[in-house]
Amino acid sequence: QGYIVLNRPWAFVQWLQKADIPEEYILMAEPDHLIVKPIPNLSRDGRAAAFPFFYIEPKKYEKVLRKFFPEKEGPITNIDPIGNSPVIIEKESLSRIAPTWMNISLAMKKDPEADKAFGWVLEMYAYAVSSALHGVGNILHKDFMIQPPWDLEIGDSFIIHYTYGCDYDMKVYSSLLTQNFRIRLRSSFFNHVLLLTRAN
Structure with a gap:
């Protein structure tokens, strides 16, 4: 469908179903993440640890998101401003989220309004919605990573994300x-x- 990132949730579904993963926690990262120092397990008490993206704005797109996150599921603020990466999450939680993440990604892509609203970050919104639907909250860590050229100092961050052109x-x-x-x-x-x- 011209949106290669749809492969990502499907890849996680297959991996979690078929791979033997002895670890209890999973760090989801990307090829353009440069890890500059050891990352501790930042998740706590069943909540994942995630980076808050300024351009993921559930409140702004509430009308569109309600197609996938009905009012009975709670306030729109239950959807955190995150994508799936970087995220540290319990394997059990990700196993529940991944199939929903895949299905919502496909549903959003097939919905013209959602596809237009979310564009290249559609799969990120799908992950955030899926996380909320399964009641997996996220501890937001602004110092999880930096994103040049907007950020010029590494500071206490763990990752440099080379994402911008x-x-x-x-x-x-x-x-x-x-x-x-x-x-x-x-x-x-x-x-x-x-x-x-x-x-x-």
Whole structure:
């Protein structure tokens, strides 16, 4: 359907059904996550640990989300502003969430209003809704990761998320130079990463 991320919940469903997983907890991460220090188990008392995304806004899209999270399930604030990654969660909880996550992702993609509203973060909304439907709350950790270029310091974070594109033009380039930035461009077969570091 032109949305490759729909494979993600289906992959978790198959993995949880077929793999022998002795661990009690699972960390869901992504290929563009760079782990910079050991991550402790941040989940507590049956609640998962997750990163709050500023662009996941359940209240803003309540009308659309009520198709998948009826009022009988509780207030829209029960849906946390998260995706499935990074998340630390009990294996048992994820085993319950994953099939629902898959089905809601498909249902949202087939719903024109939801598809238009959520776009490339549709599967993230589906995970947040599924987590709420199964009563799995999330402890929100803003210091779980940073996301350059918006975040410039690692601080106490555990992960650097290289998610945003590095598009720029000569106007931006000139602006960066006037702000005393040093620009270093690295190229590889798979991507182009623009590294910006303040000049000392």
